[in-house]
Amino acid sequence: MAKNSTTREENYSQWYNDIVKNADLAENSSVRGCMVIKPYGYAIWEKVQSSLDKMFKDTGHVNAYFPLFIPKSFFSREASHVEGFAKECAVVTHYRLKNAEDGSGVVVDPEAKLEEELIVRPTSETIIWNTYKNWIQSYRDLPILCNQWANVVRWEMRTRLFLRTAEFLWQEGHTAHATREEAVAETERMLHVYADFVENFMAIPVVKGVKSPNERFAGALDTYCIEALMQDGKALQAGTSHFLGQNFAKAFDVKFLNKDNQLEYVWATSWGVSTRLIGALIMTHSDDHGLVLPPKLAPTQVVVIPIYKTDEQRQAIADKVASLVQELKALNITVKFDDDDTKRSGWKFNEYEQKGVPVRVAIGPRDLENNQAEVARRDTLEKENVSFDGLAAYIQKLLVDIQNNLFQKALSFRETHTYKADTWEEFVDLLDNKPGFVYAHWDGTAETEEKIKELAKATIRCIPFNNPQEEGKCILTGKPSTQRVLFARAY
Amino acid sequence: MAKNSTTREENYSQWYNDIVKNADLAENSSVRGCMVIKPYGYAIWEKVQSSLDKMFKDTGHVNAYFPLFIPKSFFSREASHVEGFAKECAVVTHYRLKNAEDGSGVVVDPEAKLEEELIVRPTSETIIWNTYKNWIQSYRDLPILCNQWANVVRWEMRTRLFLRTAEFLWQEGHTAHATREEAVAETERMLHVYADFVENFMAIPVVKGVKSPNERFAGALDTYCIEALMQDGKALQAGTSHFLGQNFAKAFDVKFLNKDNQLEYVWATSWGVSTRLIGALIMTHSDDHGLVLPPKLAPTQVVVIPIYKTDEQRQAIADKVASLVQELKALNITVKFDDDDTKRSGWKFNEYEQKGVPVRVAIGPRDLENNQAEVARRDTLEKENVSFDGLAAYIQKLLVDIQNNLFQKALSFRETHTYKADTWEEFVDLLDNKPGFVYAHWDGTAETEEKIKELAKATIRCIPFNNPQEEGKCILTGKPSTQRVLFARAY
Numbered sequence: 001m002a003k004n005s006t007t008r009e010e011n012y013s014q015w016y017n018d019i020v021k022n023a024d025l026a027e028n029s030s031v032r033g034c035m036v037i038k039p040y041g042y043a044i045w046e047k048v049q050s051s052l053d054k055m056f057k058d059t060g061h062v063n064a065y066f067p068l069f070i071p072k073s074f075f076s077r078e079a080s081h082v083e084g085f086a087k088e089c090a091v092v093t094h095y096r097l098k099n100a101e102d103g104s105g106v107v108v109d110p111e112a113k114l115e116e117e118l119i120v121r122p123t124s125e126t127i128i129w130n131t132y133k134n135w136i137q138s139y140r141d142l143p144i145l146c147n148q149w150a151n152v153v154r155w156e157m158r159t160r161l162f163l164r165t166a167e168f169l170w171q172e173g174h175t176a177h178a179t180r181e182e183a184v185a186e187t188e189r190m191l192h193v194y195a196d197f198v199e200n201f202m203a204i205p206v207v208k209g210v211k212s213p214n215e216r217f218a219g220a221l222d223t224y225c226i227e228a229l230m231q232d233g234k235a236l237q238a239g240t241s242h243f244l245g246q247n248f249a250k251a252f253d254v255k256f257l258n259k260d261n262q263l264e265y266v267w268a269t270s271w272g273v274s275t276r277l278i279g280a281l282i283m284t285h286s287d288d289h290g291l292v293l294p295p296k297l298a299p300t301q302v303v304v305i306p307i308y309k310t311d312e313q314r315q316a317i318a319d320k321v322a323s324l325v326q327e328l329k330a331l332n333i334t335v336k337f338d339d340d341d342t343k344r345s346g347w348k349f350n351e352y353e354q355k356g357v358p359v360r361v362a363i364g365p366r367d368l369e370n371n372q373a374e375v376a377r378r379d380t381l382e383k384e385n386v387s388f389d390g391l392a393a394y395i396q397k398l399l400v401d402i403q404n405n406l407f408q409k410a411l412s413f414r415e416t417h418t419y420k421a422d423t424w425e426e427f428v429d430l431l432d433n434k435p436g437f438v439y440a441h442w443d444g445t446a447e448t449e450e451k452i453k454e455l456a457k458a459t460i461r462c463i464p465f466n467n468p469q470e471e472g473k474c475i476l477t478g479k480p481s482t483q484r485v486l487f488a489r490a491y
Numbered sequence: 492m493a494k495n496s497t498t499r500e501e502n503y504s505q506w507y508n509d510i511v512k513n514a515d516l517a518e519n520s521s522v523r524g525c526m527v528i529k530p531y532g533y534a535i536w537e538k539v540q541s542s543l544d545k546m547f548k549d550t551g552h553v554n555a556y557f558p559l560f561i562p563k564s565f566f567s568r569e570a571s572h573v574e575g576f577a578k579e580c581a582v583v584t585h586y587r588l589k590n591a592e593d594g595s596g597v598v599v600d601p602e603a604k605l606e607e608e609l610i611v612r613p614t615s616e617t618i619i620w621n622t623y624k625n626w627i628q629s630y631r632d633l634p635i636l637c638n639q640w641a642n643v644v645r646w647e648m649r650t651r652l653f654l655r656t657a658e659f660l661w662q663e664g665h666t667a668h669a670t671r672e673e674a675v676a677e678t679e680r681m682l683h684v685y686a687d688f689v690e691n692f693m694a695i696p697v698v699k700g701v702k703s704p705n706e707r708f709a710g711a712l713d714t715y716c717i718e719a720l721m722q723d724g725k726a727l728q729a730g731t732s733h734f735l736g737q738n739f740a741k742a743f744d745v746k747f748l749n750k751d752n753q754l755e756y757v758w759a760t761s762w763g764v765s766t767r768l769i770g771a772l773i774m775t776h777s778d779d780h781g782l783v784l785p786p787k788l789a790p791t792q793v794v795v796i797p798i799y800k801t802d803e804q805r806q807a808i809a810d811k812v813a814s815l816v817q818e819l820k821a822l823n824i825t826v827k828f829d830d831d832d833t834k835r836s837g838w839k840f841n842e843y844e845q846k847g848v849p850v851r852v853a854i855g856p857r858d859l860e861n862n863q864a865e866v867a868r869r870d871t872l873e874k875e876n877v878s879f880d881g882l883a884a885y886i887q888k889l890l891v892d893i894q895n896n897l898f899q900k901a902l903s904f905r906e907t908h909t910y911k912a913d914t915w916e917e918f919v920d921l922l923d924n925k926p927g928f929v930y931a932h933w934d935g936t937a938e939t940e941e942k943i944k945e946l947a948k949a950t951i952r953c954i955p956f957n958n959p960q961e962e963g964k965c966i967l968t969g970k971p972s973t974q975r976v977l978f979a980r981a982y
Contacts, residue, residue: 029622031609034558036622039637042555064533067525068611068642068658069581072588076596090560091585091599092611095646097563097578105567108582108608117599118522120559120583120611131520131527140833146530151559151642155586167559342631 007288012232017161019282022354023291026161026278033159033166037275040355041162043299044278045169049149051201051296052171052273055193061145061173066128068151069118074126078251081125084218088155090120090166120153125219125244125270128174129252136176136266138257143186144176152274162279163236163491170274176266178258180245183267184222187243190271191224194239202277203294203406204228204284205414206238207437207486209462214449217270221245227461227486229414230283233435235461235488238280241271279491284410285379291356292378294406295399302328302335302395303352307345307364314339317363320388324361324373327392333399353378358402359395379405420484427475427487428456437461437488441481443474452476452487461486498779503723508652510773513845514782517652517769524650524657528766531846532653534790535769536660540640542692542787543662543764546684552636552664557618559642560609565617569742572616575709579646581611581657611644616710616735616761619665620743627667627757629748634677635667653770654727654982661765667757669749671736674758675713678734681762682715685730693768694785694897695719695775696905697729698928698977700953705940708761712736718952718977720905721774724926726952726979729771732762770982775901776870782847783869785897786890793819793826793886794843798836798855805830808854811879815852818883824890844869849893850886870896911975918966918978919947928952928979932972934965943967943978952977 005022006014020026025041028034037045053063069092075082096112099105121127128146135141149171159165173190177183191208198204206226216223220242228238246265249255255263285292295301304325306317321337328335338348345362352360360376367373373391376383379402386394417436421427430438442448442460453459455476463485472481496513497505511517516532519525528536544554560583566573587603590596612618619637626632644658664681668674682699689695697717707714711733719729737756740746746754776783786792795815797808812828819826829839836853843851851867858864864882867874870893877885908927912918921929933939933951943966944950954976963972 027622027625029558029618030562031558031560031618034560036558037556039553039555043553045556046554062530062534063537064530065528065536065660067520067522067527068644069522069525071521072599073596075588082597087588087597088586089588090583090609091588092581093584093599094582095579097566097580097582097610105564106573106578108563108584118581119588127520127522131518134518153559169556 008231009288015288016279016283019286019291019354020161023356025282025291028161031166033156035159035161035165035167037169040299041278044281044293044297045275047297047299048201048277049171052193052197053147053149055197056147056171056173059189059193061147061175064146064148065150066124066131066148068121070121070124070127072117072119074130075119077126078219078247080247081219081251088157089122090153090155092118092120121150122152122154123270123272124148124150124152124172125174125248125268126252129248129254129268132174132176132266133252133254136254136256139178139259142176142178142256142266143182145173145186146175147171147173160279162275162282164276168275170272172270172272175269176249176254177269178256178264178267180267183245183269184243187222187224187241187269187271190269191226191239191241194241194271194273195226198226198228198238198277198280199407201294201296202281202284203296203403203410204238204280205407205411207462207464209464209467209486211240211462212446212449212460212485214446215460217242219244219247220270221247225462227437227488228280228284229417229437229488230280230491231413232283233417233489235437235490236276236280236283237461237490238277239271239273242269244268244270285406286356289381290354292406293356293358295358295403298356298358299334300336300352300355300357301333301399302359302361303348303357304335304337304361304363305345305348305352306337306339307362309365313365316365316368320368321363324388324391328395331392331396333392333396359398361391361395377402379409421475421487422472424475427458431456431458431487431489435489437486439484440475440487441472441483442485443477443479443481448474448476448479458487458489461488461490499722500779506779507770507774510777510782510845511652514847516773516782519652522657524647526650526652526656526658528660531790532769535772535784535788536766538788538790539692539768540662543684543688544638544640546688547638547662547664550680550684552638552666555637555639556641557615557622557639559612561612561615561618563608563610565621566610568617569710569738571738572710572742579648580613581644581646583609583611612641613643613645614761614763615639615641615643615663616665616739616759617743620739620745620759623665623667623757624743624745627745627747630669630750633667633669633747633757634673636664636677637666638662638664651770653766653773655767659766661763663761663763666760667740667745668760669747669755669758671758674736674760675734678713678715678732678760678762681760682717682730682732685732685762685764686717689717689719689729689768689771690898692785692787693772693775694787694894694901695729695771696898696902698953698955700955700958700977702731702953703937703940703951703976705937706951708733710735710738711761712738716953718928718979719771719775720908720928720979721771721982722904723774724908724980726928726981727767727771727774728952728981729768730762730764733760735759735761776897777847780872781845783897784847784849786849786894789847789849790825791827791843791846791848792824792890793850793852794839794848795826795828795852795854796836796839796843797828797830798853800856804856807856807859811859812854815879815882819886822883822887824883824887850889852882852886868893870900912966912978913963915966918949922947922949922978922980926980928977930975931966931978932963932974933976934968934970934972939965939967939970949978949980952979952981
């Protein structure tokens with residue numbers, strides 16, 4: 001059994017990098033902080049996209065496309081948005097190059113300076129609400145339920161493939177509503193869509209909740225989020241859905257005539273998930289042998305590898321496999337028969353293990369004699385000899401089992417790594433020595449939250465929905481508190 | 492029957508703008524030259540994407556994603572590429588904003604100047620070949636058959652929605668091969684894929700051919716193209732496929748060990764189509780009533796409109812329609828039952844006509860009595876009463892008819908607008924008074940081509956594949972020529 005170059009135990013961070021590299025998912029480019037998403041990594045993203053896109057459409061949303069560039073002045077319009085956001089970003093100042101006079105190549109043409117600089121979008125609330133202004137006159141024009149699949153740029157200083165990159169791919173939903181209630185309901189609806197996707201497709205259990213004011217999106221009245229726990233005990237925010245109130249409508253003067261013929265500001269939401277999800281996927285399921293993929297997001301769900309010495313054996317296996325491949329395809333299972341003659345089967349076993357293909361079927365001459373195949377599942381690494389009779393149905397069921405098992409395994413990991421802390425010492429000791437989710441009392445003030453972040457490097461991940469109310473004392477200040485909130489160190 | 496605001500006769504250019512506006516396809520944004528693609532326009536683009544993406548995958552290609560930004564110095568590496576290309580583009584010079592000291596908003600932080608400017612990709616050959624350098628060592632690593640769906644930016648001075656915008660969406664294929672023959676075969680294969688898509692999905696007939704050296708892509712040894720004819724007699728280049736030889740491999744030092752264990756430069760192709768195709772779609776099929784869409788690319792293929800006065804009638808129609816909708820969906824036909832009570836049926840007729848929905852089914856109380864519906868086809872505007880028995884099958888066949896009819900109509904338009912010119916006077920007279928495709932002799936020199944462009948505003952669109960050889964004299968210089976080439980004024 002091949003091993004990933006580095007184990008989690010040895011060096012978690014290097015283990016992650018090795019998985020990304022060995023599974024051929026992505027790599028750094030020559031442009032600082034920007035990644036190249038390689039075909040195998042991109043195929044996973046395509047699966048994420050198509051599944052989510054269907055869920056968005058099933059909930060009444062449509063896709064559209066808004067400009068990559070945002071005029072600089074737009075950011076100043078919503079005060080807290082610019083404060084919290086727009087500082088680290090790519091700024092376009094010129095629109096032309098010219099040949100260098102000394103023949104050394106091209107230089108920026110100083111004549112071609114823009115009157116107003118353009119910002120490469122870090123998020124699109126401003127340009128979209130500036131557009132919605134022209135789309136909305138009356139309550140009949142509402143709701144607007146748009147989503148955009150796009151690239152965005154945030155000039156991050158420290159980057160990690162998928163987890164934090166200067167350019168990343170995402171979707172951003174931007175909706176406009178006639179009432180506060182409708183906008184709040186949409187904010188919640190989309191958080192549930194995200195949770196549904198992350199749990200049922202990515203097999204990652206999440207805690208749904210609301211961010212503390214400090215952790216809100218810049219410009220939002222409320223930020224809902226889903227929080228997942230990685231294998232190193234750190235939290236990862238897997239998706240956010242923002243109730244923006246009337247902030248952007250006021251900033252861009254977007255009013256509508258309501259049913260009573262009165263002018264009102266429009267209510268807004270925005271919500272997004274990004275290629276960061278691939279990072280969460282890797283860190284939740286993978287092991288010391290490489291990537292592990294849940295079947296619903298695996299570009300190849302089943303690989304069939306022939307083991308042979310002679311051409312005659314090879315042909316006999318190919319004949320036997322042909323009908324299996326047909327049957328699997330008929331069951332909508334993605335299968336690859338790898339009969340590449342230039343690679344040895346041991347190399348192939350290693351390759352598909354590192355790439356996280358959920359099911360491997362190996363067939364040799366003796367298997368043919370016995371009318372069976374060796375079926376290996378990537379999640380548990382268990383192998384079994386299975387009769388060819390009913391093999392396709394067996395694999396179909398196995399894929400469901402693997403999907404469920406990965407979720408259950410991640411869930412039980414989370415359960416065994418979720419703690420309660422009642423004192424500061426306990427709190428810090430847990431974070432240092434048993435990293436995970438820590439439920440603890442907090443006095444509800446921004447100052448205390450900041451202080452905790454400073455002292456313990458832990459943040460409030462969320463205040464879970466339907467959080468049990470319980471009398472207690474803030475772990476830092478000892479002041480009274482009515483509920484525990486979810487703390488963790490986080491990506 | 493409602494009319495588009497402007498007819499083709501009155502003002503072709505305004506007619507185009509009105510179609511885009513009235514069908515709700517796109518609009519200009521506040522960022523110069525950048526468009527907002529509205530949901531209905533984007534839905535058409537999604538159809539284009541998914542059809543093409545399948546064709547790319549069926550021919551062995553995979554998707555990947557490369558950075559938005561390209562270091563400025565990369566453009567200088569391939570001499571003819573930078574000459575022909577990279578001048579008009581968006582240049583990122585800074586990576587941070589800061590609060591203005593006078594509190595007036597945000598300003599660019601002069602401290603955050605990039606050491607080397609980044610160019611927003613106008614096309615990605617350079618960054619991709621810089622990446623391929625690390626992917627390719629031996630012939631075993633070849634071919635690489637990657638495609639990217641992305642946004643690109645070219646700082647165009649005069650822009651038109653879809654046809655020419657500063658930012659546009661496209662796909663760009665970039666392949667790497669061990670031999671010249673393989674790369675040439677790939678260049679041809681993808682041109683045929685484009686022609687297949689444009690003819691069979693978009694219902695636009697194209698001429699396939701090769702560009703004259705003057706019109707080649709900057710850095711290519713050969714550019715193949717498909718050329719379509721618009722209703723105003725102007726040509727539109729609908730897709731290009733480039734044989735790049737070893738130019739980019741040499742510029743980025745990409746070599747491989749061949750089977751004889753010798754180092755060789757890698758052979759390259761690139762090929763792309765863009766949101767410009769939507770412009771071609773509009774201009775090929777639409778009429779003075781609005782947009783006309785071929786069924787294969789229509790987001791909604793069939794709209795069903797109830798006509799009623801009483802609630803009872805409305806309910807009776809809804810009951811009758813329910814099973815029709817089910818039957819159509821079972822046939823994979825996209826159908827919308829528009830029973831919106833706040834809009835009148837006349838408004839709806841107009842709306843769907845302007846949006847080019849291929850088939851409209853209207854049902855009133857009398858139709859119910861007669862067990863029939865009124866079926867109108869958007870391409871010919873013909874209406875017919877059709878019995879409910881077998882209506883779904885009737886519509887299915889009608890959609891095929893419409894798809895074929897649109898192609899045939901466009902083909903016969905092209906045929907009646909394709910001419911031969913044997914003298915300069917004839918040539919200019921045709922272009923001025925009977926605009927269309929003009930086949931004429933050319934002496935084969937770049938100078939003459941330039942001169943013709945200057946004098947007649949017409950360019951060589953292509954030298955068609957399998958072009959008949961024929962002795963003749965150049966329309967401008969009278970020098971001997973062995974074949975006619977395809978001229979036109981063009982978008």
